[in-house]
Amino acid sequence: MQDSFLDIKDLVIHYSTADGEVEAVNGISFSLNKGETLGLVGETGAGKTTTALGILRLVPNPPGKILSGEINFEGRDLLKLSEKEMRKVRGNKISMIFQDPMTSLNPVITVGDQIVEAISQHYKMPASEAVKKACEMLEKVGISAERFHEYPHQFSGGMKQRVVIAIALACNPTLLLADEPTTALDVTIQAQVLELMAELKNELNTSMILITHDLGVVAEVCDKVAIMYAGEIVEIGTLEQVYNNTGHPHTEGLFGSIPDMESKEKRLHPIQGLMPDPSNLPKGCSFAPRCPYKTDKCEEQNPESVELESGHLVKCWHCINKK
Amino acid sequence: MQPKANKKKSQWKDVWLRLKRNKAAMLGLIILLLLVFCAIFSKWLAPYGYDEQELSRRFTPPLTNGFILGTDQFGRDILSRLIYGSRYSLLVGAISVTVSAIAGSAIGAVAGFYGGKIDNVFMRFIDILMAIPSTLLAIAIAAALGSGLMNVIIAVGIGSIPGYARIVRAQVLTVKEQEFIEAARMSGSGDAHIIIKHILPNCLAPIIVQATLGVASAILTAAALSFLGLGIQPPAPEWGAMLSQARQYIRGYWYVVTFPGLAIMITIFALNLFGDGLRDALDPRLKN
Secondary structure (H helix, E strand, O other): OOOEEEEEEEEEEEEEEEEEEEEEEEEEEEEOOOOOEEEEEEOOOOHHHHHHHHOOOOOOOOOOEEEEEEEEOOEEEEEOOOOHHHHEEEEEOOOEEEOOOOHHHHHEEEEOHHHHHHHHOOOOOOOHHHHHHHHHHHHHOOOOHHHHHHHHHHOOOHHHHHHHHHHHHHHOEEEEEOOOOOOOEEEEEHHHHHHHHHHHHHOOOOOOEEEEHHHHHHHHHHOOOEEEOOOOEEEEEEEEHHHHHOOHHHHHHHHHHHOOOOOOOOOOOOOOOOOOOOOOOOOOOOOOOHOOOOOOHHHHOOOOOEEEEEEEOOOOOHHHHHH | OOOOOOOOOOHHHHHHHHHHHHHHHHHHHHHHHHHHHHHHHHHHHHOOOOOOHHHHHOOOOEEEEEEOOOOOOOOOEHHHHHHHHHHHHHHHHHHHHHHHHHHHHHHHHHHHHHHHHHHHHHHHHHHHHHOOHHHHHHHHHHHHHOOOHHHHHHHHHHHHHHHHHHHHHHHHHHHOOOOOHHHHHHOOOOHHHHHHHHHHHHHHHHHHHHHHHHHHHHHHHHHHHHHOOOOOOOOOOEEEEEEEHHHHHHOHHHHHHHHHHHHHHHHHHHHHHHHHHHHHOOOHHHHO
16 A cells, blocks of 8 residues: 555544533544645534644643544654654644634734744744744745734734744645635635645645635645545545545535526525534434435444545445445 | 844834823833932932931921921931832832732743643632732731841732732633634644743733732832831831831821822822833734
């Protein structure tokens, strides 16, 4: 088997709360090659962010806990590293971009100093050199280096997100986790930021996991797509495989809920029902209660993933039967 | 690429510019600087020594025979005594507040950041301190340690630790939940780095306000201790001690009591004006 750059196997993350065990992530596996972008798509609460935090081993503990699995990153299992070694990975090898640029910058430190801090955290270099590097990063994300000494509140939302990207990429990470990086921005800025991220990603040959609700964004940026539902990956494959040869009814539902530009629609077509409570998942397939094709078997037994084509895995009884 | 294209406008320079626009704060600052000046150069500024007695000129009223503020029951020049007395008040205020602000912030930050058992242990200790009225605590400590400048500083300082600890802890609890703390963690920062570089600067405004108000109350507590005879001992011209000794003459000779009282009042007023102004100036979000 080809040695992939990030390989996650059977990752299980639970939160134990007073109301019982919340099964946020239940045995997900996927792998990513260098330079590839994976889109992680799912409804709110499907476990996308928990997965990303799990990769960095920053699931808030307590109540969260990584119960089992392997996260092989550049030949090492991140789950076996000591906290100190892990700190060297965070920000340096793997970094993260957050949803809301308004709150992910420290309001009392200038943006320049925040980039410098990210650099000097991992590289020993004279201050002047770090400042120079930080200015380069600012220019790279399209902000004039003159604004080095300004505070976050002096920037607009889109600009702040650029700064956040500059911080995330300052140490040339090999993996970038982007947690809904464009959700808090308006549509025109979204396009700019996505373009910028794609550009920098290619330039630095960074792999990326893009967490989003927006299938349109995924289609534009990603090479691979993973659809998450109730803590499981229900469908994963390349962009073409998932978009053109959709296997899982949930993915179908997601596509179905996007309004058609051509025809005039009075109502949207959402997936009926809500996601199951992750502290009380159904016994069988977790999507069964909402699935239009469900059978008795679906409600009794949780299906295994089945490979429809090479690299296209679907977790559904219907696909298993079709095979 | 010119890294220092915009000459670095340091944070403190910014703060200063904003502070300068605030007239009340500047008035407070000027009074404080005058006081500091008096304290440093009291030897040269004071027309007489603070313990120069001359019983023949007891209770000289103000503005007579060259005594601007008059003389007290031993014929000592009140103005000179006030000038020398500023040393004690400022020393007690500055040192005790610095010590208690640092200790209190450290306790509060650690308690708030780690939570759980550590939080419980630290904050219950603070609660015990808080359960004792601070003046009473100061009196008890001063009585146990004995009088003297150092002991007054310790007594006043310990009594005000809980205030800082609580304020900082509350602030840390809100700041540590913010996303930029998580972002700092993502970029590989350790706990100490996060507390010092990211959390405490965001708690600075309330600490500074509490500290400037704290200097005022420290001076008051020190004066109260001296007034009770537990603080700095006569003949040292501590303002509270001056008040205490002069209070029996209040009927006949108002100036013996009034001027030390006014000195305390003006100092505290100035500190409060300055503290408020500083708080406004320190908040970068209020920048315009």
